[in-house]
Amino acid sequence: MQEELIKKGMQYIANTYNRFPIAVIKGEGCWIWDLNSRRYLDFLSGIAVCNLGHAHKNIIEGITQQAQRLFHISNLFYIEPQVKAAELLCKYSFGDRVFFCNSGAEANEAAIKLARRYSWKKYGEGRFEIIVMENSFHGRTIATLSATGQPKFHEGFHPLLEGFKYCKFNDIDAVKENINRKTCAIMLEPIQSEGGVYVADKGYIKELREIAYENDLLLIFDEIQTGMGRTGKFFCYEHFDVEPDIMTLAKALGNGFPVGAMVAKKEIMDAFVPGTHASTFGGNPLATSAVVATINTIVDEGIIKHCESMGKYLREGLTRLKERFSFILDIRGMGLIIGIELATSGDEILKEFINEGVIVNCTKGNILRLLPPLIITEEEIDIFLEVAERVFEKFKKR
């Protein structure tokens, strides 16, 4: 049954993803089930999306109630859950105003447009360059691809959008050297996740904030993956004691319902006026009802504190494994976004995890990336660590 579905998938779906040979039909908490009723422990959460796990009752309730009232109406009207979602995002972040869209790439597109527009309004033409980082990831549309500092993603898609200056991550001098009279913003991920789970240095972020103030540049944080509690704070910027001017969110924002957002300070967001930016589906009633349910659940159920302590517990377990297996070079991350850098390719190890019934991800060829739901328990982490030990033991013998 599963084999047949996979065969059809390969026949009819564009070949743009390296997929696990698994068709998932059900999820509950930190567990998923395939078409053959096999159960897996999910240490990927749909790529940092289902932070509250699968089939959380509050999310189901939130979107079900909304679905019975109103699916869609357009932004020509005020939308009750959209207003509530925006109010909650502003309550728990530095932001004053929110623009809703449908994905991470769109949120970053909006941020790029807002940065240009804000600068244009204040300084006129010619101030449009954005400093971005090498090894970054900001999305797959032409603008966000251009902002992404990884040549492998650019291949075959030139000419890219002009106006991005790539700087080495965590290198403040590189940023200073690239600022000129055309610069309008600095954009980065506080943790480069797709890039291999590299965390920004606190001093670096603080200096970026200073440089941005000095040169009247907007500081844009792409928190699409690090937001919504993933790092043990509501938003990752809180770890650095600074506030950005613009922040982008998507992934876990609706716990699996597709939705993105750009959050900004009022005076910056006000560079957008009617007619400057829009999205038909952006902030749709169903999507934003998922956002409201997600934020309320994160707060009411103490998810952020739990994430912090489970992250610590998991990293302690991994550090013990690192002492035993010399091919583990590094364990890094924050909260429940964790990278395990290996001295060897991660491909075979990944397959072995799947055989053992645990879903993990591998990025950059040799970095295992762990993104379990934030509701993960110590018992489930213990199951993961036992499997990891068995898998690593096998590779030690080879």
Ligand SMILES: *Cc1c(COP(=O)(O)O)cnc(C)c1O
């Ligand atoms: C996933 C991701 C994106 C792109 O989001 P999409 O919803 O796939 O467009 C952008 N930036 C970061 C940091 C991401 O993790």
